[in-house]
Amino acid sequence: MDAQADRQKLSLPVAALSSAQERDFELQGYGFDAAPEQLRRPRIVRVGLVQNKIPLPTDTAVAVQVAALHRRIEEIVEVAAMCGVNIICFQEAWTMPFAFCTREKLPWTEFAESAEDGLTTKFCQELAKKYDMVVVSPILERDEIHGGTLWNTAVVISNSGAILGKSRKNHIPRVGDFNESTYYMEGNMGHPVFQTQFGTIAVNICFGRHHPLNWLMYSLNGAEIIFNPSATIGTLSESLWPIEARNAAIANHCFTCPINRVGTEYYKNAFTSGDGGKAHHDLGHFYGSSYVAAPDGSRTPGLSRTRDGLLVVEMDLNLCRQVSDKWNFKMTGRFEMYADKLAEAVQPCFTPNIIRE
Numbered sequence: 001m002d003a004q005a006d007r008q009k010l011s012l013p014v015a016a017l018s019s020a021q022e023r024d025f026e027l028q029g030y031g032f033d034a035a036p037e038q039l040r041r042p043r044i045v046r047v048g049l050v051q052n053k054i055p056l057p058t059d060t061a062v063a064v065q066v067a068a069l070h071r072r073i074e075e076i077v078e079v080a081a082m083c084g085v086n087i088i089c090f091q092e093a094w095t096m097p098f099a100f101c102t103r104e105k106l107p108w109t110e111f112a113e114s115a116e117d118g119l120t121t122k123f124c125q126e127l128a129k130k131y132d133m134v135v136v137s138p139i140l141e142r143d144e145i146h147g148g149t150l151w152n153t154a155v156v157i158s159n160s161g162a163i164l165g166k167s168r169k170n171h172i173p174r175v176g177d178f179n180e181s182t183y184y185m186e187g188n189m190g191h192p193v194f195q196t197q198f199g200t201i202a203v204n205i206c207f208g209r210h211h212p213l214n215w216l217m218y219s220l221n222g223a224e225i226i227f228n229p230s231a232t233i234g235t236l237s238e239s240l241w242p243i244e245a246r247n248a249a250i251a252n253h254c255f256t257c258p259i260n261r262v263g264t265e266y267y268k269n270a271f272t273s274g275d276g277g278k279a280h281h282d283l284g285h286f287y288g289s290s291y292v293a294a295p296d297g298s299r300t301p302g303l304s305r306t307r308d309g310l311l312v313v314e315m316d317l318n319l320c321r322q323v324s325d326k327w328n329f330k331m332t333g334r335f336e337m338y339a340d341k342l343a344e345a346v347q348p349c350f351t352p353n354i355i356r357e
């Protein structure tokens, strides 16, 4: 039997379920248990994963689009609060259309905001305080202190409303129409993890999902829950989606939370893919399917491929150490051997260890 079938359904408040229905988004809840221990109490936390379409056409005024996204997220977060969510994470670049496919600078760079005192961070600080909830807010960041550099950044806001810090996307796609290197730089902050009241969390943004060493480094820094806010399309990655984050949860003895936006975003000006094909007006269908995977390899079902949704997942973080003690991948990982070998392999003078007759 697929381990995903035995994730128990979480019973969610009727008021939350009816609000979700009224507000036209899917609401699902699941739970992961751990065995009782003698010396540690269960460490129960509820996480919320939000996936959504952009509510307005991409040629609406920038400020109007941002405000509409704020309103949409506010109504979903309100329902998350009814469900007792402690930590919530939104999708990659949640305040904007995923317009990097166009390669146009304006108006898309106008969606970039300061991670420290931009409108969106202030909005999230209010939500965090109001609902006593840690908020992970992935945005396009404009870093005025460093010449206005753009980054793809997740701002982590404590349930007190204080900004705990930020984490930047380490790996930038060079595939299909994901022309993100035209806009922002590779993250320069390494692999920060954030100690929150509810557990230790990290944010591995989108394309980092394909890089096992990226997951590993967040885990080595102590992350128990790694969020993976993403924007990806069916024709490109749907076959990888159920596997990569789930495998990372197993390999790193932690929970992983991949989140993908939904819908097809239409652009007025056509763009090409540099493959001789016809110019087109959209990047493709963002297939949602957000889910949570546990360190024991089980996972929740995914949210819808087409609808806005909130996935509420209760987990006992004691499961991380319990699975680690069973499988010991951190003990058996031989990281010292790989550290040496990788240091050699990245040198220009490296010669592969191939034995020939």
Ligand SMILES: NC(=O)NCCC(=O)O
Binding pocket: 092, 172, 173, 178, 206, 207, 230, 231, 232, 233, 236, 237
């Ligand atoms: N947002 C982003 O990095 N997308 C790239 C495609 C993928 O990773 O599936």
